[in-house]
Amino acid sequence: MILHHDVDAVVLDIEGTTSATGFVLDVLYPYSRSAFGTLLTERAAEPEVRRAVGQVRDLMGEPDAGAARVEAVLGAWLDEDRKATPLKTLQGLVWAEGFAAGELVSHFYDDVVPALRRWRDAGVRLHVYSSGSVAAQRAWFGHTPHGDLLPLIDGMFDTETGPKREADSYRAIAESVGVSSPERILFLSDRTAELTAARSAGWRTTGVRRAGEPYCQEDDDGHPRVATFNEIGLVNSTRGPAD
Numbered sequence: 001m002i003l004h005h006d007v008d009a010v011v012l013d014i015e016g017t018t019s020a021t022g023f024v025l026d027v028l029y030p031y032s033r034s035a036f037g038t039l040l041t042e043r044a045a046e047p048e049v050r051r052a053v054g055q056v057r058d059l060m061g062e063p064d065a066g067a068a069r070v071e072a073v074l075g076a077w078l079d080e081d082r083k084a085t086p087l088k089t090l091q092g093l094v095w096a097e098g099f100a101a102g103e104l105v106s107h108f109y110d111d112v113v114p115a116l117r118r119w120r121d122a123g124v125r126l127h128v129y130s131s132g133s134v135a136a137q138r139a140w141f142g143h144t145p146h147g148d149l150l151p152l153i154d155g156m157f158d159t160e161t162g163p164k165r166e167a168d169s170y171r172a173i174a175e176s177v178g179v180s181s182p183e184r185i186l187f188l189s190d191r192t193a194e195l196t197a198a199r200s201a202g203w204r205t206t207g208v209r210r211a212g213e214p215y216c217q218e219d220d221d222g223h224p225r226v227a228t229f230n231e232i233g234l235v236n237s238t239r240g241p242a243d
């Protein structure tokens with residue numbers, strides 16, 4: 001069965017939705033873990049590193065924590081897959097460099113890229129909202145097995161806009177995306193709490209429940225569900241002739 005939507009824009013989660021959680025945890029997380037020691041010592045004076053480390057210390061409640069202590073806490077957050085914004089900032093920094101150096105190539109499920117092309121051809125704008133930083137998202141879409149997919153993407157949002165489980169974050173994104181009504185946006189995610197927050201902001205939602213993903217058995221809370229993007233048909237009936 002195909003779920004049909006008439007929308008202006010789709011907003012995509014990455015981990016568990018477009019791409020495998022296992023790839024993120026098994027490839028990207030070890031890469032950032034092994035880079036943090038050098039980042040926290042040799043590059044501590046860089047403004048973005050200094051700002052993020054300050055935020056880590058705030059979250060730890062330890063304003064004087066040294067590099068080794070910060071590194072240990074970042075490691076613990078990686079172990080629990082905590083989506084803390086400064087952790088994501090620091091990961092984004094090192095991943096972007098890894099992708100640019102050719103040491104990392106991203107992962108997308110087979111059904112995703114053809115669907116993104118179909119939806120875009122139908123006049124639907126594509127945006128991303130992920131806990132991964134915008135720098136990480138840009139590197140992820142820019143270095144894929146299918147080449148550079150950044151031209152497909154109209155905008156990216158991360159938790160600097162707000163937490164993914166709060167409706168206000170989706171209101172802010174809708175404002176930025178610029179739609180006539182929030183129900184002209186469809187949000188796709190593997191996490192029910194994120195879908196519910198988006199629905200509270202008036203968005204359409206669909207849970208992506210891929211076989212083998214950690215949250216594929218999560219309660220749907222009334223959100224429609226699909227197993228792949230092949231089950232989603234999008235059109236944009238408001239698209240003008242020049243779009």
Ligand SMILES: CSCCC(=O)C(=O)COP(=O)(O)O
Pocket residue numbers: 013014015016024028083091129130131132133136137140164
């Ligand atoms: C390219 S983003 C890397 C994935 C990541 O770190 C992450 O936290 C993704 O979480 P999501 O919100 O996309 O489920």
Ligand SMILES: [Mg+2]
Pocket residue numbers: 013014015016017189190191
């Ligand atoms: Mg996700």
